[in-house]
Amino acid sequence: MRNFSKLLSTVILIGFAFSANAQLVDQKDVSITLDMQPVLELEMTTPTQIEFVFDEISEYQAGITQPGATILKVSATVNWDLYAVGRSQTGNRFWDQQVSYGATSNSVANLPLSLLELKQSRANSGGTAGTSVVDYSSSFSTTTAAATGNNSLFVNDDGSATPPGIDNKYIAGHAGTTGTGDTMTAGTYLNNSGTSSNFYYVMDYRIAPGLPAIFPNAFQADSTTAEDLITSGTANSYAEGGVYTMYVQYILLEDQ
Amino acid sequence: MQHLKKKYQLLFSTILLLVSSAFYAQIHCGLVQLQSSATVAANFTFTDFSSYNSGITLLSVARLRVRVDNKSPVDLDCSWKLRMFIENNSGAGTLADKWEEITLYGNGNALKPSISDLEVRVNNNCGTPLNTGFRSFTDVNDILNIIEEMVPQVIVPAGSCNANGTKNVNGPGNYLTNYNEYSFDVDLRLKPGFKFNPGVYRLNIKFRLEEVN
Numbered sequence: 164m165r166n167f168s169k170l171l172s173t174v175i176l177i178g179f180a181f182s183a184n185a186q187l188v189d190q191k192d193v194s195i196t197l198d199m200q201p202v203l204e205l206e207m208t209t210p211t212q213i214e215f216v217f218d219e220i221s222e223y224q225a226g227i228t229q230p231g232a233t234i235l236k237v238s239a240t241v242n243w244d245l246y247a248v249g250r251s252q253t254g255n256r257f258w259d260q261q262v263s264y265g266a267t268s269n270s271v272a273n274l275p276l277s278l279l280e281l282k283q284s285r286a287n288s289g290g291t292a293g294t295s296v297v298d299y300s301s302s303f304s305t306t307t308a309a310a311t312g313n314n315s316l317f318v319n320d321d322g323s324a325t326p327p328g329i330d331n332k333y334i335a336g337h338a339g340t341t342g343t344g345d346t347m348t349a350g351t352y353l354n355n356s357g358t359s360s361n362f363y364y365v366m367d368y369r370i371a372p373g374l375p376a377i378f379p380n381a382f383q384a385d386s387t388t389a390e391d392l393i394t395s396g397t398a399n400s401y402a403e404g405g406v407y408t409m410y411v412q413y414i415l416l417e418d419q
Numbered sequence: 420m421q422h423l424k425k426k427y428q429l430l431f432s433t434i435l436l437l438v439s440s441a442f443y444a445q446i447h448c449g450l451v452q453l454q455s456s457a458t459v460a461a462n463f464t465f466t467d468f469s470s471y472n473s474g475i476t477l478l479s480v481a482r483l484r485v486r487v488d489n490k491s492p493v494d495l496d497c498s499w500k501l502r503m504f505i506e507n508n509s510g511a512g513t514l515a516d517k518w519e520e521i522t523l524y525g526n527g528n529a530l531k532p533s534i535s536d537l538e539v540r541v542n543n544n545c546g547t548p549l550n551t552g553f554r555s556f557t558d559v560n561d562i563l564n565i566i567e568e569m570v571p572q573v574i575v576p577a578g579s580c581n582a583n584g585t586k587n588v589n590g591p592g593n594y595l596t597n598y599n600e601y602s603f604d605v606d607l608r609l610k611p612g613f614k615f616n617p618g619v620y621r622l623n624i625k626f627r628l629e630e631v632n
Contacts, residue, residue, distance in 0.1 A: 186459040187451035191459070193481045193605060194623050197532060198464040201524045201617035202471070238468045240613050241525055349613035351468055417525055 176230025204239045205415040206352075209233035215370045216271045225306055226371025233366040235334070235413060238351035242418035244289075244336030245297075245364075246327050249276030249318040251409045254382070264404035272403045275390045276322075278378035279411070280314035283334050284358075284365035290337040293345035295330040296386040297337060301408050304380065310389065314369070316411065319384070324412055331384045334364055336418060346418040375401040446630065448497040448591060450488040453628040455481050461589040463609050474610025481605040482627055483541075486593035498574045498589045498631045501565040501603070503541070505534060505556045516558040518620035532615045534558055537622060538608040541558055541565045544599035545580035547588045554610055565603065568631045577601070589631070 215227045237245060251259045257273040266272065274309045280303060287298035301313035317332045317419050319325050339345035352362035377392040377400065392400040446470075461480040465471050508519040517531045538553035548565045556563065566589050577592025580600050581586040585597045594601040 186632045187446060187448055187452050188627060190452040190625055190627045191453050191455045191481070191483065192623055192625050193455075193459040193461060195461045195537065195607065195621065196463065196521075197518060197609065197611075197620040197622075198462065199471075199524075199532075199611060199615060199617045199620070200464070200466045202468060203468070206469065210507065239470075240465075240471055240617055351472065354472060382529065 190239060196303070199240070201417070202238065203243060203415050203417065204238040204351075205245070205413060206236040206238070207312065207413060208236075213368060215368075215378075217370075217372060220374070223372045223374050223376055226303075226369050228303065228367060228369040230363050230367045232368050233413075235364040235366065236352040237335070237347075237362040237364075237415060238353065239347075239348055239349050239415070239417075242336075242342070242346040243349070243415060244326070244338075244345075244418055245334045245413065245415050246332070246336075247281060247317060247334060247366075248324050248327070248412050248414065249279060249316040249409060250322060250412050251276060253322070255322045256320060258407035258409045260403070260405050260407055262406040266403055269397075269399045269401060270403035271392050271396055271400045272405070274372075274378065274392075274402055274407055275381045275395065276318040277312075277315040277383065277390050278370060278372075278381040278408050279316045280369040280371070280380055281411075282314055282317055282367040282369070284363050284367075285361065285363070287333055287337070288361050289335055289345065289347040290333050292338045292339050292341065293329060293331075293333070293344075296332055298332055298334060299366075303367070306371055306373065309383075310379035310391065312380065312386035312389070315380055315382040315386065315390075317384050324414060326414070326416065327384065330386075332386065334413075335361060340418055342418075372402060377401060434480075447490065447494040447632060448487055448630045449490040450486065451499060451628055451630050452486040453501075454484040454486065454594075455626075461607055463607075464529065471611060471613060474608060476606065476608040478606050479588065479604045480607055481626075483603040483605065484593075484594040484619075485572060485601040485603070485628060487591045487628075487630075488593070496572070496574075496632075497591050498572065499566065500568040500589065500629050500631055502627050502629070503539065503556075503563040503565060504625040504627060505559055506625065507534065507559055508621070510558055515560065516578060518622055521619040521621055523616055523618035530615050532611060532620055534622065536609060536611060537568060539563070539624065540606040540608070541603050543601075543603045545588070546584060547586055547600050548603070549586050565626075572631065583612040 242305045281299040286300040290297035336347045339346040379391045381390040459481040487499045509515045513519045535555045540553045542551045574590045575588045576590035577597045588600040
């Protein structure tokens with residue numbers, strides 16, 4: 164009898180529990196898809212051609228500077244690096260000689276691309292992982308000072324556009340993906356304090372041939388190995404008079 | 420033997436009584452129906468900086484139409500509530516506060532978008548929801564009320580909407596006779612900024628219409 168009472172109580176309890184939850188319900192769904200496509204944009208304001216004409220001794224001695232010739236504006240939805248690399252049509256590390264004004268036994272027609280110096284308006288805030296000179300933010304050295312590779316343009320040995328290594332220069336960010344000292348965070352110049360932001364760079368250019376014209380500030384990619392015409396060539400070498408061309412490629416890429 | 424038979428008869432009667440009460444007890448309305456287009460899919464596609472910066476707002480991605488009929492004879496306790504739930508396929512390992520990752524486009528930032536970045540606004544012409552602005556879910560355990568269950572129960576009948584801005588209309592009625600109170604527009608807004616990994620992500624919002632009992 165006692166067992167039966169227990170069973171009856173249990174059935175009643177369960178029944179009440181079910182009846183308490185009974186209600187009419189209807190339901191509809193809205194499915195939401197978020198498609199965030201990666202965007203890397205490098206906006207560049209620059210003349211199509213920047214000319215350095217050396218026709219006076221003072222220009223050879225003091226060099227020619229083209230201030231603010233290029234403005235780089237970055238927008239990225241991913242972490243990014245920005246670098247400049249010197250290139251030429253012949254695909255090696257030398258300028259293309261378009262016209263020679265006369266070759267002599269000591270003149271050198273192979274002028275290194277690294278003789279071009281750059282100066283960026285803002286230091287690289289994401290390049291502390293670099294082991295040598297990390298950017299082009301140093302002021303141009305005076306022509307009477309010792310030669311320096313702080314501003315010489317990065318060039319690959321094979322003339323390619325391969326990204327710089329850990330001991331080479333970037334404009335922003337650096338080699339590696341650790342996320343510490345080797346990357347710039349996503350963002351855009353549009354909402355980052357304009358010219359004082361890490362997304363906006365003004366680039367100055369300088370060529371200082373010196374006298375004789377050996378380009379003392381030409382250095383290899385590591386910024387420490389001199390590449391001027393005497394060091395890399397022979398004594399008494401100097402630049403052959405002529406018209407030379409090259410181009411600087413600015414490359415914005417996802418952090419790598 | 421006769422005694423045992425009586426006991427089983429009593430048990431059977433009790434079960435029958437409870438089953439029947441389960442069907443009818445606590446049910447105050449005759450019909451609760453939520454209508455919307457067959458499948459509602461909202462796509463946020465970010466392809467340029469202006470959209471990343473300013474965000475995208477999708478207006479009226481869904482229109483919910485409520486129909487709640489009273490029983491016959493009329494039950495004075497018939498009322499309803501409308502709520503939102505969110506899903507991110509958490510059974511597959513998605514964190515409770517993140518969007519479900521479908522695919523990635525690169526190896527950029529490690530951050531996945533958060534559920535709280537999605538903003539939802541549900542409103543009707545009468546503004547009967549208690550909260551008519553954009554709101555966010557904190558995670559999949561969050562529930563957002565559109566028409567709330569009041570404690571103690573307060574039933575605001577259909578047709579109460581007037582210039583005074585009557586809120587929480589929850590009595591029997593339908594979108595055919597009281598469109599401004601029984602239909603709801605769903606707006607979505609998302610402003611991702613630049614902190615998330617590019618890719619395709621997914622969420623699902625469930626709108627549940629329930630009788631209040």
